[in-house]
Amino acid sequence: MTTTEQGPTAVTERALGPDLARGFMLLFIALANSHYFLRGPSVLGGYPQDGSAIDRAATWLIATFVDGRAFPMFGLLFGYGVAQIVRRRTGTAWATRFLLWRRSLVLVVLGLLHATLLYVGDILGAYGVLLFLGVWAIRWKDRWLLIVAVLFLALTALPSDTSLSINADPPDVSMLPPDFGTQVVERLKVTPLIAFLGPIGFATPFLVGLWAGRRRILERPAEHLRLLKATAVAGVTIAVLGAQPVALTLSRVIDRPTGDTLSLVGPLHDVSGTIGGFGYAALIVLIATRIRRGRVTEAIAATGQRSLTCYLMQSVIWTVVFTPYLLDLSDTLTVATTALLAAGAWMLTVFLADRMRRANYRGPFELLIRRITYRTGVSSRPAVRR
Template identity: 60%
Template sequence: MSTTAAGPTALAERALGPDLARGVMLLFIALANSHYFLRGSSILGGYPQDASPLDSAVTWLLATFVVGMADGLLFFAGDILAMYGVLLLLGAWVVFWKDRWLLVLALLVFVMTALPSADYASAIADPPDSAMLPPDVGTMLSERTGAVGFVALLGPIGFACPFLIGLVAGRHRVLEQPERHRILLTVTAVVGLGVSVLGAQPIALVLSGARPLPGSETLELIGPLHDATGVLGGFGYAALITLIAHRIGARRGAVINALAATGQRSMTCYLVQSVVWAIVFTPFLLDLSATLTVASTALLATGTWLVTVVLADRMRRTGQRGPFEVLVRRVTYRQPRRATL
């Protein structure tokens, strides 16, 4: 008998594809989250409608190509970390299921989220509330306490499909061994991104002002269509970036190393984004939600992401993991030693 203990994978042994995908998708997360803080005389889907042609064009680009994915109390009430925690509980329950049952459950959840929803029609014109833009610290804590709980409990429904598909993909090492899954990844990239772009157009054209706001019955159809096809777009982006990473292979330049370093420190970089949104948009701090436009907010999001890429690359060069990744690993791998024969 001998004993071994599970531990984190060494950085040198990590596959490029997943790290590169996380690093790039953090830009999309920044672009997707930041515009929801904006205020205006008319809000539609989180985008001010009294906008310039440039803002309308940026709105169309974001709605078409950006896939809609204690931090929630202090920084961003719509944060996803609490949802991930709930999904981990789901994962502990289903991780030993057979592939076919995971796929069936993922399909059921996907179909459920694609069904017409009256909630979408009623929420699309809502401006940011006091949970997003609290006037003072007391309101922030009181309003976000309820909001975080609500998001944590119901949010995982929208994430469950990609989470379950991810379990199956991880089990078969689809992203780590792309040479064995080239056809699957190629089909996923082409179909996923193609369907996502087409499915986004009804809402993207409305949000950008190119089409008039339809009635509630139409919104109840095209809203969930946008969200559901966006999930497929997420699969497509992951597959495309994995194929690019495989093509790059060992020929990594400075940019690829920096993006991979960002993916390796994705939680830390994500939380940095939340800190920036809190400082820039909170009414009792900089209070720029009524000043910035969709286009300038997109520049802010891109600049914030670039800063995290630089910081992550600096940590890579000095051999440091992200502080929040260190914390997660200490909790994750603090477990009894496993016996092996």
């Protein structure tokens, strides 16, 4: 299939770095999502507090390197992808906005179905709402993109004791419904709230992604090595250090803070995680410039190219394993064994994505969103420029 400026990017034209980042970060998404299903006599930040030393070590690792660090990186790549779409369009600004609004509508509808039927913590709806509003930013000057991004980051940094990272509530009935009817009713109550509040946290990485996409920083790393290296070192360092108050609390090394301290450690974890998402993206893109395209690299990149399908496949696994009227393993699995389950789920999606790559198949949900976005029949075979 011959691509045009208005169509989706051909697989042969895709840079390795962003796809590798999406594929690898889906492992972190799996680790971040799955532990919130666990129950116990005492739960803090989604982690049962009665686990073994191995569970405590796993908690520290996930809270330090994963929680609140993977989703900002996806927000960055989401904005980066929007910048790519805008760059490839040859029509008017309004035509581009309508194309992106169609894309946002698909994400909102898909997110609603995903949250209702599979995983209540869906982010697709939030991305859809963010894109619906964010189309007005595609023509902003660079300085306004960065100024507004900083303002949203400052909003995230405001003292608050409502951060998920320090929440002491166990999974509620919307997360672990006793039956399908309750699941639908309860999730329809909370899903719109998540979809409309989520963009507040994703706005900063989205706007920075727009800015980076205009400069093709992740596609042309050789031209931006100094920036990428500085971002990787600073971002990962800030993410690790900023996570320690929460990570040490969740792993029971220190006591849970109270009062004013409690209202500071959650936002610190969230803000450092956003910056860490930038660092992770930069680090993986730098690694992509150094490694050879082997079987493992191609398989993980194929996962990144089909990140939507693979993300939804993970939710199918969580639904089967944790839902009370199915396997109901929320009381059985521990933090450590759930981490192993998450790693296994990710490896399964890597295997399936690589099989799709070998079959020259784009992926069912990627195909769906492209068909609706571009209002044309996009081949299920990856586009190749002749």
